[in-house]
Amino acid sequence: MKLEDEVRHNSEDIDDAVLGDVVLALHRRVKVSHDFDIPYIAGYSKDGGRIYIDRHLPRTMQWKGRTVRLAPFLLTHEVVEKSLLDELKLHYLHAHQIALRIERDAVKAAGLAWRAYQSVMKQNEKPIDEEYLKKVPGDLDVTPYRDLKDYSTLDRLIKAEQARG
Template sequence: MKLENEVRHKSEDVDDDVLADVVTALERRVTVSHEFDIPYIAGYSVDAKTIYIDRHLPRTIGREGVDVRLAPFLVTHEVVEKALLDELRLHYLHAHQIALRAERDAVRGAGLTWRDYQAVMKAHEKQIDEETLKRVPGDLDLTPYRDLDDFPVLERLIKTAR
């Protein structure tokens, strides 16, 4: 697809429709997998071509009787975070903060409240972080776990990925 074809809406102001175009464009550039156990809910491959979303996370959130997919928001977060880590060599915590804001704005731009979205994430976060890892992708980027000195999770990931 040509880049100009991805720009369906134009505005130099902060605009939800333009952001929706960005979210769609980001999702087109990666493969999304829901097949693995991913501590911290989602992650990315070392080569940035695959976004992994934990297999136990629901795929949708209900809004006014309509199911809204969660993947586009998580993809936005993970792609932004990975780009900042790889291209600008930011520390994970800094990249994560910027990515979290992009994710939040994408959620709000889609008409969801950040509070409702976070309620879904928080309801599954502990369960996902504490689960026994059974399936871990061999190419999962471990930078977040290393930068946070989360050695217990890092050790579990490495052990399971073998």
């Protein structure tokens, strides 16, 4: 698809439809995998070409009688975060804050309540963070865990990698 074809809506103001175009454009640029155990719910490959979403996270949520896919919002967060880390060399906490705000706005632009979306994430966050890591991608970028000095998670990832290989 041509770059100009991705822009279906046009506005100089903050516009939900334009943000929807952005989410779709980001989705076209990376592959998504739901096949692994990923601490912090989601992550990215070292080269940024693949977004990993924990295999135990539900793929959808119910909202006002409709089924909503979660991946587009997580993917948006992860792509923005990874880009800020790699291109601008931001610390993870700063990149995460910006990505979280964009994720929030994408959720709202899709007509969902942020609180409802966050409720699904929070219900799954602790079980995912505490799960035994059986399947970890070999190219998972560990910058978030390193920048946060989350040595216990880094240790779990290393042990899972060693058991795999």
